[in-house]
Amino acid sequence: MPNYAIGIDLGGTKILTGLVNKGSGEVLFSIKQKTGKEKDAESIVEKIKLSVNELLDNSHFDIAQIDSIGIGAPGQVDRDRGILISAPNLNCENLNLKAIFEREFYVPVFLGNDVEIATLGEMKFGAGKGCNDFVCIFVGTGIGSGIVQNGHVRSGATGTAGEIGHIIVDAGGRPCGCGSNGCLEAYASRSAIEARIMGALKKGRASVITEYMRDDKAISSKMIRKSLEHKDELITQILFEASDYLSNGLATIINFYNPELIVLGGGLIEAVDEFYERTITKAKTKALPVPASKIKFKKAKLGDFSGVVGACFLEEVQKEKNTSKILQD
Ligand SMILES: [Zn+2]
Structure with missing residues (x-):
């Protein structure tokens, strides 16, 4: 059975959301939304919710088939707590994306930085x-x-x-x-x-x-x-x-x-x-x-999709980090 995840590349001008087969790195469906000129935490959160719901509708996938949602954001992030500490391009500060979207979708949510997810994507499949x-x-x-x-x-x-x-x-x-x-x-x-x-x-x-x-x-x-x-x-x-x-x-x-x-x-x-x-x-x-x-x-190699694909592997990164922490303790 293939594993699927949703990757979200949150940029200064656009939000790219994709449903990814984690085994092959293939982006099965994707949605691009402009962040718009009037940016604030509330509108960003709303747009991400809409993107994920639309993606599920279009692909006829149920959220229960999704392993995790990974988000890469342009700014400083607290990976352990899933908090976007500061993203000047998005007018966002101390935004707990993990808590917001786990409450909304009932799947594990992981947060990383935008360059980190693009690098992860190129490392895995690019x-x-x-x-x-x-x-x-x-x-x-x-x-x-x-x-x-x-x-x-x-x-x-x-x-x-x-x-x-x-x-x-x-x-x-x-x-x-x-x-x-x-x-x-x-x-x-x-x-x-x-x-x-x-x-x-x-x-x-x-x-x-x-x-x-x-x-x-x-x-x-x-x-x-x-x-x-x-x-x-x-x-x-x-x-x-x-x-x-x-x-x-x-x-x-x-x-x-x-x-x-x-x-x-x-x-x-x-x-x-x-x-x-x-x-x-x-x-x-x-x-x-x-x-x-x-x-x-x-x-x-992955063009616009390197971030979306990479975001699906933030879960793996966080798990490895937690394991090494336990071993060190
Ligand atoms: Zn500088």
Whole structure:
């Protein structure tokens, strides 16, 4: 009998919910909801409830067939108690998601961090399958990473390991959302790249990208790819600059952690091959020769679903943690 779980990837802009066959990693059904502009704890909880109910309705599954619900949230989490401590992007603080949803659905609920679940997904069924020591780096609104050590995602002393987005690549440089200056994500995240493009366009720089943009002025990874294919000067300059900074960050990880493999994910990495290839080539030349000689790079394999799949394995992670605690006591 296959085991099924529901994985929820709670993001700053969307909530992706999926029904997953844990044996194969297949996402049988999924629902995507926008979090909307007016975000608060109540509306987030309501949207998750709706998503889970709709998912069960659409799939004709009964909640009794579900082993667990796993949620990955963008922020700091208390994994043992299932509390979302703080998620500035969602306007949520001290939200006991475990208690709320266990009361609602009568199944065990587990909470993790958004990058952690994406890393777990890639480890179980994606680009990291079969590799015990690797680092997953996701370039999105920010830049986050998950560290897999001996087949386990390392959470660190305070549960915040892997904050690669805040390694400083330019002392005293651009301000970062964390309050510091010169952090990697202020240069190479999707949002940083978008801000650079919008800023340059506002100043009157010409670019072919304006031909692809719609009224909402949103910039997609596809638009960036098409502009690069057209050898657009502005987009090439901005992307290459971001790629230089990102390769600095990667070289640091190669030297410091000496992983076998780095898995890179996120919309821009997936869609823009030139950005990916250029970044990994530069990273290898910048890193020390010995750790660089063994490093492999792969693109994340599960795309949007790495988090949803990984969230279904938070139960396993928590159980292992509890067992090791008992053994230590
Ligand atoms: Zn920062």
